[in-house]
Amino acid sequence: MSTAARKNGIRVCIDRGGTFTDCVASIPVPVSEEHPSGRKELVVKLLSVDPSNYPDAPREGIRRILEIATGKPHSRDQLVVTENLESIRMGTTVATNALLERKGQRCALLISKGFKDLLLIGNQSRPKIFDLSITKPDVLYQAVVEVEERVTLVGYTSSPMGIVENIDPNDPTYVKGISGEYVHILQKPDMEKVRKQLQDLYGQGFRSIAVCLLHSYTFVNHEQAV
Structure with a gap:
């Protein structure tokens, strides 16, 4: 994907908590009355730890976002395809929780x-x-x-x-x-x-x-x- 195309790609922000992981995506769409900015928001919420379904919550959130945004399947067994992603930003409270709970x-x-x-x-x-x-x-x-x-x-x-x-x-x-x-x-x-x-x-x-x-x-x- 070209640099210009990537700058108008999918932007993903992730909050990885101790219990839940919240993923918010800004997806480029045609400008319309419903989406005057040319973007729509998508929210994916999942458990931070769910080994029976996926090994890593942030990666799983990105995978689900890509499936919804592109309409194409993205297998859990393969690396995440990043060509449609403009940026990924992630914050986590895991370290703070470990301090508060005296763990680690x-x-x-x-x-x-x-x-x-x-x-x-x-x-x-x-x-x-x-x-x-x-x-x-x-x-x-x-x-x-x-x-x-x-x-x-x-x-x-x-x-x-x-x-x-x-x-x-x-x-x-x-x-x-x-x-x-x-x-x-x-x-x-x-x-x-x-x-x-x-x-x-x-x-x-x-x-x-x-x-x-x-x-x-x-x-x-x-x-x-x-």
Whole structure:
């Protein structure tokens, strides 16, 4: 199919939930009084897990949409024919559900040294300030590893360009972050030590980690190295 034809093809959006999978398709049709935009909508709803009928819900939804839109059979045993598809977009709540239900792999948190209790402490907000029996939600990780590294923001500037005076451009410990702010690298992580810490976690059965280092919103290098 040509690029021009594909741009006027079938657009599919999928919401893959824990119980149901919803597929919404925008199908090109001749312009008419009923379809002045030259498109009509089609909704397909099916169970997210139904192994006796299909192995994968999103693919099954696309298959059914193609059968309805083209009027041609699309076998479950064959790969989905994509020549009539312009785009496929999919979102899922499976990961969110796993977190809420405490399912899936155990997770370890890697955080800058000195901040291991940061997520446990939180921001100390009190939505029920007079409640005498506070139940704090459990954290989502089962172990904490402190990474010996430190990055600080340099001074303060009101300049929209993020310009900070008195910085030696030849000093590699001063870096301009992606937000325009300058950071000062006080200590780089010891990657051999980090590797040993990760190996210890792996030996304890951890297969999932979350990395949260100081000021990584603007300086991502240390997180990426880990």
